[in-house]
Amino acid sequence: MINLPLLPILIPLLTGVLLMFFTKQLWMQRIVSFLSTLLTIGVSLYLVFQVKAQGILTVTLGSWPAPFGITLVSDMLSALLVLTTSLLVFFVIWYSMTYLSEQHQRFYYYIAVQFLLVGVNGAFTTGDIFNMFVFFEVFLISSYVLIVLGGKPAQLRESLKYLLVNVISSALFVMTVAFLYGIIGTLNMADISQKIAEINQPGILSVIAILFLVVFGLKGAIFPLYFWLPGSYQVPPTPVLALFGALLTKVGVYGILRTYSLFFSNEVGIIHSLLGGLALATIIIGVIGALATKDAKQILIYNIIVAVGVILYGVSVMTRQSLEGAVFYLLHDMLIKAALFLLVGIMIGIAGSSRLKSMGGMIKDYPLLGWTYFIAALSLAGIPPFSGFIGKLLIVRGGIEAGDLVGPFIVLASSLLVLYSVMQIFIRGFWGTPKTYTGSRRHLVKQLIAPTILLVTITVAYGVGAEAVRPFITQAVDPLVDPSIYIQAVLKGG
Amino acid sequence: MKKPMKKNTNDVILESATTFITFIIFLFAVYLFFAGHYTPGGGFIGGLVTSSALVLILLAFDIKTLRQILPFDYKMVTAVGMLIAVLTASGALLFNVPFFTHAHGYFELPLFGKTSLHTAMLFDLGVYFVVVGVTMTIIQTIGESD
Numbered sequence: 001m002i003n004l005p006l007l008p009i010l011i012p013l014l015t016g017v018l019l020m021f022f023t024k025q026l027w028m029q030r031i032v033s034f035l036s037t038l039l040t041i042g043v044s045l046y047l048v049f050q051v052k053a054q055g056i057l058t059v060t061l062g063s064w065p066a067p068f069g070i071t072l073v074s075d076m077l078s079a080l081l082v083l084t085t086s087l088l089v090f091f092v093i094w095y096s097m098t099y100l101s102e103q104h105q106r107f108y109y110y111i112a113v114q115f116l117l118v119g120v121n122g123a124f125t126t127g128d129i130f131n132m133f134v135f136f137e138v139f140l141i142s143s144y145v146l147i148v149l150g151g152k153p154a155q156l157r158e159s160l161k162y163l164l165v166n167v168i169s170s171a172l173f174v175m176t177v178a179f180l181y182g183i184i185g186t187l188n189m190a191d192i193s194q195k196i197a198e199i200n201q202p203g204i205l206s207v208i209a210i211l212f213l214v215v216f217g218l219k220g221a222i223f224p225l226y227f228w229l230p231g232s233y234q235v236p237p238t239p240v241l242a243l244f245g246a247l248l249t250k251v252g253v254y255g256i257l258r259t260y261s262l263f264f265s266n267e268v269g270i271i272h273s274l275l276g277g278l279a280l281a282t283i284i285i286g287v288i289g290a291l292a293t294k295d296a297k298q299i300l301i302y303n304i305i306v307a308v309g310v311i312l313y314g315v316s317v318m319t320r321q322s323l324e325g326a327v328f329y330l331l332h333d334m335l336i337k338a339a340l341f342l343l344v345g346i347m348i349g350i351a352g353s354s355r356l357k358s359m360g361g362m363i364k365d366y367p368l369l370g371w372t373y374f375i376a377a378l379s380l381a382g383i384p385p386f387s388g389f390i391g392k393l394l395i396v397r398g399g400i401e402a403g404d405l406v407g408p409f410i411v412l413a414s415s416l417l418v419l420y421s422v423m424q425i426f427i428r429g430f431w432g433t434p435k436t437y438t439g440s441r442r443h444l445v446k447q448l449i450a451p452t453i454l455l456v457t458i459t460v461a462y463g464v465g466a467e468a469v470r471p472f473i474t475q476a477v478d479p480l481v482d483p484s485i486y487i488q489a490v491l492k493g494g
Numbered sequence: 495m496k497k498p499m500k501k502n503t504n505d506v507i508l509e510s511a512t513t514f515i516t517f518i519i520f521l522f523a524v525y526l527f528f529a530g531h532y533t534p535g536g537g538f539i540g541g542l543v544t545s546s547a548l549v550l551i552l553l554a555f556d557i558k559t560l561r562q563i564l565p566f567d568y569k570m571v572t573a574v575g576m577l578i579a580v581l582t583a584s585g586a587l588l589f590n591v592p593f594f595t596h597a598h599g600y601f602e603l604p605l606f607g608k609t610s611l612h613t614a615m616l617f618d619l620g621v622y623f624v625v626v627g628v629t630m631t632i633i634q635t636i637g638e639s640d
Contacts, residue, residue, distance in 0.1 A: 006593050010584060059592045062593075063591055
């Protein structure tokens with residue numbers, strides 16, 4: 001099957017289109033999107049094993065030879081990210097069926113989610129920088145729909161900010177690609193990488209590298225560019241927030257990871273130390289935010305920022321070990337963030353508010369929820385048997401090996417404070433004297449907990465089975481350390 | 495202020511001019527659509543010009559009249575367009591060639607003689623429907639919201 005890398009994009013696209021034909025039949029919408037996402041997971045799993053067996057898979061659309069057509073490249077990194085994305089979307093769809101009101105689901109909700117999946121999977125798979133922009137727009141436009149759906153005043157206000165920031169960053173993306181095209185004269189990422197190596201990276205390319213950092217940093221919320229995120233992510237309903245928190249910022253991180261390892265790997269001086277500095281500042285800002293707030297949702301939202309900082313610190317060190325840690329941590333963080341948001345969503349559903357002071361003593365009535373949250377929280381902080389541990393360990397070791405002591409120290413200290421911030425939710429929410437809850441969704445806990453527990457189980461398995469996952473991660477890091485593997489696979493040695 | 499559904503004004507000149515100008519615009523749109531492969535034009539501009547013909551009807555008459563003339567749900571038009579585009583592109587999957595690989599050839603057609611037919615035209619047809627559908631959905635939704 002020559003088109004295999006394409007299928008995780010094509011299946012949700014076709015599903016989204018088909019769903020547009022029967023927007024009135026809610027049951028059909030649910031069943032079709034549930035089953036098709038299950039199919040997408042199956043295909044992405046098959047893709048991962050194919051990439052494992054055969055190396056990097058490429059397909060150049062329209063049968064044009066490589067630098068001229070749009071190439072889709074499934075290396076192990078993108079295949080793993082596509083698999084994780086499809087998994088998360090599946091759980092969020094399952095969760096939304098009971099969590100969201102029927103009114104909410106009726107207005108093209110599942111269509112927007114499918115198109116979000118198209119955009120994110122596409123952005124992970126594409127091997128063409130302008131095509132990556134297009135896929136960014138696909139998932140951004142879906143996210144505009146999802147953030148405003150419901151039409152509450154706060155949602156309208158925040159979606160306006162969100163839209164404004166993203167329109168500006170998209171314009172900047174186009175300008176950056178235009179600069180790059182003006183110098184290099186090609187858009188295929190493998191070809192760009194090859195040509196940059198030929199002209200030996202003059203100063204203007206460092207400027208472009210920093211522009212890319214600004215563009216992807218606005219999407220991925222790094223230190224001075226994170227300002228839109230805490231407000232915008234507060235307003236959409238929790239399943240949508242789980243999608244955003246787990247996927248959207250990570251696409252920005254992936255963009256930085258890809259461009260910095262593929263394009264700007266020849267001269268690792270100023271731009272990588274800039275990236276490292278910003279990553280550490282991002283960690284600090286995220287931790288401060290997470291400690292300062294007394295709102296369960298906000299604590300997790302600031303933890304997204306912390307995780308982005310940790311991953312990007314791993315990227316900036318650019319050794320094999322730190323990159324391995326970054327990839328490990330990236331996958332872990334996508335899974336665990338989605339799980340935590342879904343768990344906190346249930347708590348908000350019970351209590352009717354996301355303020356910590358409106359919760360208390362939930363362990364008495366909802367022990368299963370409480371212990372699942374406890375495991376997820378330990379996993380986020382990186383306690384050894386769970387999944388956050390190995391990624392952070394590798395990042396810290398990579399940092400120390402590269403002769404940096406400040407970075408690893410900040411990463412380690414952030415783990416402690418992250419643990420403190422998520423334990424706040426556990427202590428305030430689950431311990432103490434039980435309160436009477438007035439949340440409208442407290443009768444739904446039994447249905448909502450099933451997908452959440454399954455997701456937490458997957459993250460635990462990911463941590464415990466790290467030995468089994470390791471070869472996949474190693475293969476994912478190979479083209480990041482040595483771009484010639486990627487270039488060879490795309491341009492077939494030409 | 496709520497707008498009355500049927501206008502009370504007496505725009506005889508505008509309305510009778512619209513009745514035949516609409517057809518000219520529509521023909522021009524079809525011309526642009528088919529000319530796309532060799533000369534400037536294509537699905538996008540063809541779709542926009544078609545919508546402009548429909549908007550002219552909206553200006554001269556009202557939403558109700560347009561709905562009587564062309565009783566389409568424009569959201570469905572968009573969906574059909576998307577489906578045509580996606581299926582055209584994924585037709586390549588059946589022949590196990592990369593996605594979006596188009597096929598073309600020369601055919602002897604009864605009326606036109608030797609004509610080149612290309613599956614890219616089907617993709618453009620999808621684009622055309624999507625553009626018409628989206629434009630008209632936007633305009634009708636804003637027009638009806640009051």
